[in-house]
Amino acid sequence: MCSPQILAAALAEAPPHDDLCGGHGHGTGAHHDHATAHHGHAGAHHELSGPSHHERSAATHHGHSAAHNGHGARAPHEHSASVTHSRGAVAAEGVGRRRALRTALGAALGIAGASAAAGAIGAPRAQAQPLNLSGFSVRDLTHAVGPDFPVFNLYVRQPVQRQVMFEEIIGFNTAEWTMNEHTGTHIDVPAHSQRGLARADAIPVENLVAPLCVVRIAERAAQDTTTELHVEDLLDWERRNGRIPDGAFVAMDTGWYHRVHDPAAYLPFDPLRLALLIPGIGPDAAEFLLTERSIVGFGTDTSSLDVGTRFEPMVHRMLLRSGRYGIENLAALDTVPERGATLVVGAAKLRGGFGAPVRALAFV
Structure with a gap:
C-alpha cells in the first residue's frame, strides 16, 4: 500500500515501512480492534451443510483510499530551490520526521493543501439535479455491524476490524474488515x-x-x-x-x-x-x-x-x-x-x- 518511490521522494531518509503502514502487525502506535472469541450467537443459516461451507464463503472487505495506490505519484520536482531551502530550514528547526513525511506525501499525492484539485474533483456535475424527497422520510432498517455483532458461531465467524492506516502517520485512516x-x-x-x-x-x-x-x-x-x-x-x-x-x-x-x-x-x-x-x-x-x-x-x-x-x-x-x-x-x-x-x-x-x-x- 505504501509506495517506496513516494516515500523516497518525500524524505531522503524515510522511516521504515511498518512505521507508516501499521497493517502488518509491526506498526508503532497501532490500535487494532479484534473480535472476542466467539461470544454470543446470531446469523444462523440452517440451509448450510456445515460451518466449512459458510466459512469458505466469507467475504473480506478492505478499506481503501483512492489516493493511496502508489500509481502515477511523483515527487514535486517543480518546486524552486528557495522552497527546497526553506523546507530544509523548517525541518532543521525541529519539525518531526513524521510531520515532514506527511506534508510531503500530501503534496505528492494531492491529499493535503490542494484546494483547487479537491474542488475540481468534488464539484457536482452541471447536469446533476438534487433528489427531491419532499414529503418523504427515510428509515434505516439496518443494524450497525461491528466486532461485537452476535453471530451463531457454528456457521459464522465473528467480524474482525483492523485499522491499518493512521492519520497521525500518513494523513488518513483505513481499516480492513474480515467478515x-x-x-x-x-x-x-x-x-x-x-x-x-x-x-x-x-x-x-x-x-x-x-x-x-x-x-x-x-x-x-x-x-x-x-x-x-x-x-x-x-x-x-x-x-x-x-x-x-x-x-x-x-x-x-x-x-x-x-x-x-x-x-x-x-x-x-x-x-x-x-x-x-x-x-x-x-x-x-x-x-x-x-x-x-x-x-x-x-x-x-x-x-x-x-x-x-x-x-x-x-x-x-x-x-x-x-x-x-x-x-x-x-x-x-x-x-x-x-x-x-x-x-x-x-x-x-x-x-x-x-x-x-x-x-x-x-x-x-
Whole structure:
C-alpha cells in the first residue's frame, strides 16, 4: 500500500515501512480492534451443510483510499530551490520526521493543501439535479455491524476490524474488515441455496427497489419464540391493507431486533434440542407468497428465514430456488407502516457472492 518511490521522494531518509503502514502487525502506535472469541450467537443459516461451507464463503472487505495506490505519484520536482531551502530550514528547526513525511506525501499525492484539485474533483456535475424527497422520510432498517455483532458461531465467524492506516502517520485512516457475507443485515441470494443460480452480483437492480409490506407478529413472538408466520397472518394483513402489490417485498416484524445487544436473547440456543428458539416464516406462508402473489422476496428481523427449530431449511429453499431473494437481520420494522413505504436494498455487489451485506432503507 505504501509506495517506496513516494516515500523516497518525500524524505531522503524515510522511516521504515511498518512505521507508516501499521497493517502488518509491526506498526508503532497501532490500535487494532479484534473480535472476542466467539461470544454470543446470531446469523444462523440452517440451509448450510456445515460451518466449512459458510466459512469458505466469507467475504473480506478492505478499506481503501483512492489516493493511496502508489500509481502515477511523483515527487514535486517543480518546486524552486528557495522552497527546497526553506523546507530544509523548517525541518532543521525541529519539525518531526513524521510531520515532514506527511506534508510531503500530501503534496505528492494531492491529499493535503490542494484546494483547487479537491474542488475540481468534488464539484457536482452541471447536469446533476438534487433528489427531491419532499414529503418523504427515510428509515434505516439496518443494524450497525461491528466486532461485537452476535453471530451463531457454528456457521459464522465473528467480524474482525483492523485499522491499518493512521492519520497521525500518513494523513488518513483505513481499516480492513474480515467478515462472513451473511453477517448483520444481509441478503440471501439464489446461489446461497443451490450452485448455478444467481449470485450477489447478478440480482436484477429493479428487484432491489420494491413496495414494502410489513406483517407484524411481535406480540405473538413475545409469548412464543418459535412461532411462525402463516397464511392467515397474510390474509389478515390484506383485509386491512388490500392485496399485496405485485413486485412487493414482504417483511416479518417480530420485534426481534430489540434483542440484538443481548446475544443470548437474540439467538437463544437450546442445547438439549440443539435448536435456536427464534421465530420464522412458515412453509405455508412462503408457498402462498410464491405462488399466489407476485413478490421479489421476503425477509425477517431475525437471523433466519426458517424457524430455529426446523433443521431442514425448507423456506430458504422454496424462496431462493424460485430465483427470489431474502433479507435477514432487518431492524426497526416497527418504525414503518404496514403498507405504503418503498424499500431500497443497497446490496454490496460481491462478484460470485452467495450473499452480501446490505443497507436497507425505507422511504415513507
